[in-house]
Amino acid sequence: MLRYALRRILMTIPTVLVASAIVFLMLRFIPGDPALLMAGEDANPEVVQSLRRQWGLEEPLPIQYLVFLKNVFEGNFGFSIRSGLPVSYEISLRLPHTILLSLIAMTLSIALGLFVGIVSSTRPYSLVDNVSMFFALVGVSAPVFWTGLMLMWVFAVKLGWLPAVGVGSLAHLVLPSITLIGFTTPVLARQTRSCMLEVLRQDYVRTARSKGLSERAIVYGHAVRNALIPVITVAGISFGRLLGGSIITESVFAYPGIGKLLIDGIFARDYPIIQGVVLVYALVFTLLNILVDLTYVYVDPRIHYE
Amino acid sequence: MSQRKLIYLKFKRNRLAVVGSILLSSFVICAIFADYLAPYDPLQADLADNLAPPSSAHILGTDELGRDVLSRIIHGARISLRLGVISVGTALVFGVIIGASAGYYGGTLDQVTMRAVDIVLSFPTMLMAIMIVAILGPGLTNAMLAVGISLIPEYTRLTRSTFLYLRELDFVQAAKMVGASDARIIFRHILPNSVSPLIVQSTLNIATAILSAAALGFLGLGAQPPLPEWGAMLSRGRIYLMVAFHVTLYPGLAIVISVLSLNMIGDGLRDALDPRMT
Numbered sequence: 001m002l003r004y005a006l007r008r009i010l011m012t013i014p015t016v017l018v019a020s021a022i023v024f025l026m027l028r029f030i031p032g033d034p035a036l037l038m039a040g041e042d043a044n045p046e047v048v049q050s051l052r053r054q055w056g057l058e059e060p061l062p063i064q065y066l067v068f069l070k071n072v073f074e075g076n077f078g079f080s081i082r083s084g085l086p087v088s089y090e091i092s093l094r095l096p097h098t099i100l101l102s103l104i105a106m107t108l109s110i111a112l113g114l115f116v117g118i119v120s121s122t123r124p125y126s127l128v129d130n131v132s133m134f135f136a137l138v139g140v141s142a143p144v145f146w147t148g149l150m151l152m153w154v155f156a157v158k159l160g161w162l163p164a165v166g167v168g169s170l171a172h173l174v175l176p177s178i179t180l181i182g183f184t185t186p187v188l189a190r191q192t193r194s195c196m197l198e199v200l201r202q203d204y205v206r207t208a209r210s211k212g213l214s215e216r217a218i219v220y221g222h223a224v225r226n227a228l229i230p231v232i233t234v235a236g237i238s239f240g241r242l243l244g245g246s247i248i249t250e251s252v253f254a255y256p257g258i259g260k261l262l263i264d265g266i267f268a269r270d271y272p273i274i275q276g277v278v279l280v281y282a283l284v285f286t287l288l289n290i291l292v293d294l295t296y297v298y299v300d301p302r303i304h305y306e
Numbered sequence: 307m308s309q310r311k312l313i314y315l316k317f318k319r320n321r322l323a324v325v326g327s328i329l330l331s332s333f334v335i336c337a338i339f340a341d342y343l344a345p346y347d348p349l350q351a352d353l354a355d356n357l358a359p360p361s362s363a364h365i366l367g368t369d370e371l372g373r374d375v376l377s378r379i380i381h382g383a384r385i386s387l388r389l390g391v392i393s394v395g396t397a398l399v400f401g402v403i404i405g406a407s408a409g410y411y412g413g414t415l416d417q418v419t420m421r422a423v424d425i426v427l428s429f430p431t432m433l434m435a436i437m438i439v440a441i442l443g444p445g446l447t448n449a450m451l452a453v454g455i456s457l458i459p460e461y462t463r464l465t466r467s468t469f470l471y472l473r474e475l476d477f478v479q480a481a482k483m484v485g486a487s488d489a490r491i492i493f494r495h496i497l498p499n500s501v502s503p504l505i506v507q508s509t510l511n512i513a514t515a516i517l518s519a520a521a522l523g524f525l526g527l528g529a530q531p532p533l534p535e536w537g538a539m540l541s542r543g544r545i546y547l548m549v550a551f552h553v554t555l556y557p558g559l560a561i562v563i564s565v566l567s568l569n570m571i572g573d574g575l576r577d578a579l580d581p582r583m584t
Contacts, residue, residue, distance in 0.1 A: 012428075015421070015424050015425050015428055016428065018425050019425050019428045019429065022425070023437075026437060026440075026441050027441070029441060137322075137566065137569055137570070137573070138562065138566060140569060141513065141517075141562050141565040141566035141568075141569050142558075142561075142562045142565075143517050143520050143521060143524070143537070143540075143558065143561050143562070143565075144521070145520075145521060145524045145537075145540060145541075146540060146554075146558035146561065146562065149540065149544055149547065149554050149558070150554075150555070150558070152547065153547055153551050153554070157547060157548050157551075239430075240430035240431055240432075241430070241431075241432075243430040243432070243433065244430045244431060244432025244433055245432070247432060247433065247436065248432070248521055248524070248525065251524075251525060252544075262436070263436075263525055266436070266440045266527070267526070274440060278429070278433065278437060281429070281430065281433050282428050282429050282433075285428060285429065285430055285433075286428050289428075
């Protein structure tokens with residue numbers, strides 16, 4: 001198992017390298033000279049030139065990329081054009097907030113989504129099922145920024161129960177978390193239900209039932225286990241949805257995470273920040289996917305570790 | 307009864323799917339006949355009457371520049387639907403071509419393609435779209451491109467797995483034995499049989515595309531003012547949430563209902579095309 005884990009991690013390294021190259025290249029293709037942007041339109045051309053040299057913008061592209069890689073390994077992501085502070089520092093200030101929000105949202109989403117999906121599947125076409133699946137359908141169709149704004153309007157503006165923006169207390173986490181949870185749970189609920197229905201149709205479930213096993217034992221002992229495999233895939237995909245949704249949610253609630261940092265950076269044309277944050281997201285997402293794959297292998301006894 | 311008729315009847319029995327179809331048709335009609343249906347010019351500003359709540363003159367109120375919200379929503383339907391169809395159409399064409407080649411020929415082509423897909427997929431979809439717009443600059447066409455590109459991997463994977471499966475079936479083997487050319491096999495035999503999952507996927511993807519484009523619009527990275535794109539409208543209305551929340555509520559509802567209708571239809575199609583369900 002450990003060998004498989006290591007192999008899996010090794011296999012993703014070239015993918016991550018190419019991904020980082022893409023991030024690096026993408027930003028070099030943007031029209032406009034970052035040094036000129038930083039120094040200002042009417043700056044002294046000598047100042048601009050020295051900035052270019054300082055940032056190594058004069059070097060050929062492959063050299064720039066290698067320098068970039070070396071820096072990344074050392075944890076040096078460059079300096080923010082906007083604030084002058086190291087990008088790694090800016091990220092480290094905000095990453096904990098994003099992680100906290102994402103962790104809360106993900107755990108609760110998975111728990112809620114699985115629960116609703118399982119309950120729905122065991123009472124197909126009942127009132128419970130129809131109502132939950134309808135809500136799930138609406139949930140999947142609602143833009144995350146709209147639900148966030150509506151929640152903000154109801155609970156922060158009209159009722160004044162919760163703060164609308166920023167961080168500082170547990171209360172500040174409530175609205176963004178609920179928004180994100182409302183964004184990812186429906187997908188998980190729908191998928192769990194469909195997987196469970198698939199499994200409950202199987203012959204071995206019929207056998208178990210005819211043996212006299214209680215419904216509960218069948219559902220939790222057999223059905224859920226077998227439905228878990230495709231559900232894990234969906235959980236994996238919903239990580240991506242969660243990360244994307246968190247970028248938007250942070251914007252809506254002015255929540256100081258790396259998502260907000262990214263958007264602010266894009267508008268300020270702060271390339272080092274954009275690069276740094278995108279890399280962090282890509283790395284986190286890749287690691288999450290590896291985790292999902294390993295859970296797969298652990299859960300499905302039919303897969304043999306090579 | 308022909309297979310197509312069966313599918314149609316199965317679809318019709320699904321109440322949600324039918325409701326979805328009706329809703330979607332309304333949106334399509336809004337999109338096509340926006341100029342005639344909208345009571346006001348969506349770009350006509352009237353600063354004296356801005357942020358007005360819904361009234362008999364302006365059924366959904368006015369926005370921060372005094373423009374009629376209803377008219378902007380109706381015209382927004384055109385933008386969103388066009389966005390959805392074009393981005394999904396592009397993703398479909400490229401994704402299917404790449405996926406079909408990978409699935410049919412296998413070997414190195416397959417390996418390379420899958421690697422490329424993995425690399426693109428190492429970024430969450432929304433992030434990919436944001437990145438592309440960050441490079442190309444904000445704007446409606448760039449948003450379309452960004453959303454389209456972020457959807458390609460899904461089509462590639464889907465087509466590839468469908469082709470991998472169909473390639474091994476008897477009728478394909480038979481065609482090969484008779485000496486049919488690759489092109490003939492692909493276009494005459496395999497492709498027609500891979501259409502159903504693609505249709506379902508595309509319907510659902512148009513829904514996703516509209517959501518992604520609206521998100522880009524909300525972030526300020528998509529359609530730019532004064533275009534009445536729903537996401538962008540929400541973004542501008544947000545500042546006035548305290549005093550005039552109708553500017554945020556109604557465009558958002560428009561997004562929800564249009565995406566919902568597409569999802570209902572997509573679900574209905576999936577169930578109707580599923581050979582296992584009665």
